[in-house]
Amino acid sequence: MATIKPSLAKGTRDFSPAEMEKRNYIFDTIKQVFAKYGYQEIQTPAFENLQTLTGKYGDEGDKLIFKILNSGEYLAKVPGNMLEERASVQLIPHISEKALRYDLTVPFARYVVMRQHEITLPFKRFQIQPVWRADRPQRGRYREFYQCDVDVVGSDSLLHEAEFILIYHEALTNLGLTDFTIKLNNRKILTGIAEVLGKPELIVAMTVAIDKLDKIGLDGVITELLDRGFSVDDLKKLQPIIQLQGDNIDKIRQLKRVLEPSATGLLGIEELETVMGYVERLTGDVALLNRFVDVDITLARGLNYYTGCIFEVKTNEVTMGSIGGGGRYDDLTGMFGLKGLTGVGVSFGADRIYDVLEELSLFPAGTRQSTQVLISNFDKLAELYALPLLYKLRNAGVAAELYPTAAKLKKQLSYADAKRIPYVLLIGEDEIQSGLLSLKDMRSGEQRRLTEANLIAHLTES
RNA sequence: GUGGGUAUAGCUCAGUUGGUUAGAGCACCAGAUUGUGGUUCUGGGGGUCGUCGGUUCGAGCCCGAUUAUCCACCCCA
Numbered sequence: 001m002a003t004i005k006p007s008l009a010k011g012t013r014d015f016s017p018a019e020m021e022k023r024n025y026i027f028d029t030i031k032q033v034f035a036k037y038g039y040q041e042i043q044t045p046a047f048e049n050l051q052t053l054t055g056k057y058g059d060e061g062d063k064l065i066f067k068i069l070n071s072g073e074y075l076a077k078v079p080g081n082m083l084e085e086r087a088s089v090q091l092i093p094h095i096s097e098k099a100l101r102y103d104l105t106v107p108f109a110r111y112v113v114m115r116q117h118e119i120t121l122p123f124k125r126f127q128i129q130p131v132w133r134a135d136r137p138q139r140g141r142y143r144e145f146y147q148c149d150v151d152v153v154g155s156d157s158l159l160h161e162a163e164f165i166l167i168y169h170e171a172l173t174n175l176g177l178t179d180f181t182i183k184l185n186n187r188k189i190l191t192g193i194a195e196v197l198g199k200p201e202l203i204v205a206m207t208v209a210i211d212k213l214d215k216i217g218l219d220g221v222i223t224e225l226l227d228r229g230f231s232v233d234d235l236k237k238l239q240p241i242i243q244l245q246g247d248n249i250d251k252i253r254q255l256k257r258v259l260e261p262s263a264t265g266l267l268g269i270e271e272l273e274t275v276m277g278y279v280e281r282l283t284g285d286v287a288l289l290n291r292f293v294d295v296d297i298t299l300a301r302g303l304n305y306y307t308g309c310i311f312e313v314k315t316n317e318v319t320m321g322s323i324g325g326g327g328r329y330d331d332l333t334g335m336f337g338l339k340g341l342t343g344v345g346v347s348f349g350a351d352r353i354y355d356v357l358e359e360l361s362l363f364p365a366g367t368r369q370s371t372q373v374l375i376s377n378f379d380k381l382a383e384l385y386a387l388p389l390l391y392k393l394r395n396a397g398v399a400a401e402l403y404p405t406a407a408k409l410k411k412q413l414s415y416a417d418a419k420r421i422p423y424v425l426l427i428g429e430d431e432i433q434s435g436l437l438s439l440k441d442m443r444s445g446e447q448r449r450l451t452e453a454n455l456i457a458h459l460t461e462s
Numbered sequence: 463g464u465g466g467g468u469a470u471a472g473c474u475c476a477g478u479u480g481g482u483u484a485g486a487g488c489a490c491c492a493g494a495u496u497g498u499g500g501u502u503c504u505g506g507g508g509g510u511c512g513u514c515g516g517u518u519c520g521a522g523c524c525c526g527a528u529u530a531u532c533c534a535c536c537c538c539a
Contacts, residue, residue, distance in 0.1 A: 007530085060537060063463090103539090131539085136463085138533060145539065215535095301538080322539065349539030378497075413499035428497060442499070 011135070011143025017370070022363050026175065026350050027128055030148050033171040034126040037163055039150050042125050044107040050092075050099045056106045056305075056335065064133045066143075067096040100132040104149040105332075105345065112153050112343075113336040121154030128350070140320050140352045151345025153332055158271060161309045161328065162278030164346045168313055168324060169292055175353065176362035179316045180323075182292050185299040186272055187306050187327075189255065192265015193241060193297070196258060197234045205229065207300035210242050214298075218243065241297060248276065248295045255297070271308060305329050311346050318359050324348045370399060373423040373439075373459055374416045377403040382427045389452060398459045416442060423459065 008014065015023060031041075047068060054062055075083065078094045101107050104127045112119065128148045137143055150167065152160050168182050194203040205228040209221050216224070221242065222235055230238070241258055244251045252269055259265030272295060279289055299312055301322075308328035315323055326346030333341045357363055373393065375386045386402050393400040403412045409426075416424045426438040426447075436449040439458070450458060 010531085058537095064537085133538080135538075136536095137531090141538075147539065320539095325539070347539065352539055376497085409497050410495085410499070415499085417499045424499080426497070430497095438497090440498075445498090445500085447498085 009143070011137035011141075013142065013144075022357070023350070023354060025363065026353055026357070027146075027148070029174050030171050030348055030350070031126070031128065033167055033174065034148075034150050037124075037150075037167055039124045039126040039152075042108075042111065042127055043129055044101070044104070044111055044127070046130070047098045047100050048107055048110070050097050052110055053099050053102055053106060057102060061102065064135055065102050066100040066132045066134050067092060068098040068100070070095055070097060101129075102133060103131050104129060104147050104347070105151065105343075108149070108151060108153075109333045109343070110336055112341070113333050113338045116338060122152050123154055124150075124152045126150040140355055142351055145352075146350040148348035148350055149345060150347075151326075151343055153343040154341055155344075156342050158274045158309075159278055160344050161271075161275045161311075162282065164311060164326065164344070165275070165279050165293060166282065168311075168346065168348075169288065171348065172313070172315075172323075172353075175357060176360070177315060177317065177356070180292065181294050181314050181316060183294050183296040183299045183312045183314065184272065184275070185295070185297055185310045186268035186308060187310060188264050188268030188271065188308065189259070189297055190268075190300065192259045192262035192268055193238070195262040195264060197230070197237060199230065199234065202229055206238075210238075210298045211300040213242060244295075244297065247290060248293065251295045251297075268308075275309060301325055301327075307331070308344070315356050318356055320352055320356055322349070323352045323356060371401050371419060371421045372399045373401075373425055374412070374419075374421045375400065375402040375425045376409060376412050376427060377406050378409075378428050379406050382406075382432065385432050386425075386427055392452075393456060393459065396456050396460050398456070413442075425455070 034041075050065075050067060053065055057064070074095045078091065082091055082094065108125065108127065112123065126149060128146060130144050130146050132144050135141060135143060150164070165182055165184075172180055190203060190207050191200065194200045194206055197206075199206075206225065209224040209228060212224070213221050218239075222239075225235060225238070226232075237258070241255065244254055246254075252272060256266070256269055259269060276289055276293070279293070280286055299310055301310060301312055306327035307330040310327040311325055312322045313324035314320075324347055326344070328342065328344035330342050331339065332343030333339075375390055377383050377386070383402070383406070390400055390402050403415065413424060415421075422442055424440045424442060426440060428438075431437050431449075434449075435451060437452065437455055438447055438449055439455060440447045
């Protein structure tokens with residue numbers, strides 16, 4: 001076989017031992033918080049039936065799903081002249097029946113429907129697995145990345161929304177982040193605004209436009225809204241809402257006034273108040289809400305499916321897209337035929353959080369070394385002497401390894417140094433004869449001679 | 463899908479208006495030290511200058527194409 005230059009597929013990464021340690025630190029920290037709030041872990045397959053995934057993420061989303069080519073003579077089944085016409089999109093279902101999962105929420109919905117008779121509602125689950133998107137990679141955007149999802153299905157209590165705020169706050173704080181914003185909105189408020197303007201059918205156009213406020217500015221938003229069918233009169237009403245000022249209480253007060261004519265809009269407001277009331281009651285801390293939570297009606301993410309509260313988390317310490325997001329779906333499982341089951345959940349973007357922690361140097365230093373003691377290898381005799389000791393050390397719970405060949409001592413010590421092994425045990429002729437083994441502390445450089453029993457005792461307590 | 467930047471050693475990069483043998487730091491290997499790493503000193507290996515074509519007496523440098531990669535937009539974690 002011809003050799004080829006080794007390279008990674010676009011948007012993917014290898015993880016070295018050092019990187020895995022940091023990644024696991026993130027996963028462990030997040031997991032611990034999830035578990036504390038009563039969520040249980042599940043996993044689902046890396047790929048699903050294509051049908052399970054298509055049509056769930058909008059037209060744009062469908063394009064970004066990695067499809068898996070059928071096996072065998074996959075072109076044989078393609079009907080008629082589809083091949084000559086080169087109609088790619090129409091061709092896809094004929095040549096692909098499987099695809100890599102695009103997120104964790106849709107597979108979870110499928111899981112819930114398939115297991116509806118065995119799960120107890122409300123069902124609280126978390127899931128930490130990679131997802132794949134055929135997006136163009138750039139800063140903070142990968143084609144393979146991990147999501148850490150936490151969802152509850154079958155409960156309409158807004159307590160969950162409140163707890164998600166606390167989960168975000170606790171997990172991110174535990175990771176060392178100090179300045180981040182949990183943006184909060186509610187789909188019903190957006191619906192209400194469109195109703196008040198008398199143009200409920202334009203809600204999507206409206207939210208897409210005002211979502212861009214911080215990117216294209218007020219003038220840009222106004223231009224876009226006029227293009228999309230809003231009148232100058234509408235804009236007069238809209239403008240004060242888009243540019244809401246003040247703290248959360250002030251914003252809600254202003255919104256209430258504007259949304260007076262819309263029952264749906266007022267319900268959205270009430271939901272936000274309930275959520276924030278829960279957070280306040282749980283923590284007894286109003287400052288937490290003021291510091292980390294920001295009611296932001298320009299937040300419109302995932303509008304296609306969210307029906308209640310919408311979340312998005314951004315760090316203010318570095319420039320990075322959102323590091324988390326989520327919301328409530330009133331009909332999470334409806335697309336799989338199970339009606340009337342509500343779901344709410346949020347997600348952490350572990351890979352982006354990694355980049356943020358790296359940039360801020362927030363990873364704890366040298367969290368854990370793999371091997372505690374390296375036994376040197378002088379010659380065959382020393383090796384034979386060392387083998388039973390190696391076994392004893394491991395049985396005593398000491399992570400130990402024997403250098404596999406009788407290389408120069410310099411090389412063996414360099415190996416220990418590169419691997420940050422704190423102790424090296426030197427066993428040569430003297431040591432074998434006296435039974436006193438030389439233990440070198442690699443950090444201080446000090447060396448002491450110990451009996452086997454003392455050595456094991458020393459290493460197990462340190 | 464749209465727009466821009468970059469491509470030179472394993473890594474990060476320098477390389478003058480186009481001119482002899484393409485450099486540095488780090489990393490790696492060896493020696494100084496035959497049983498002592500990390501520090502120091504000395505030496506060494508390693509390059510189709512992304513690829514293909516063009517201009518020129520002469521191209522790492524200029525031009526074109528192509529590929530890869532990064533950044534921004536759309537969208538998203």
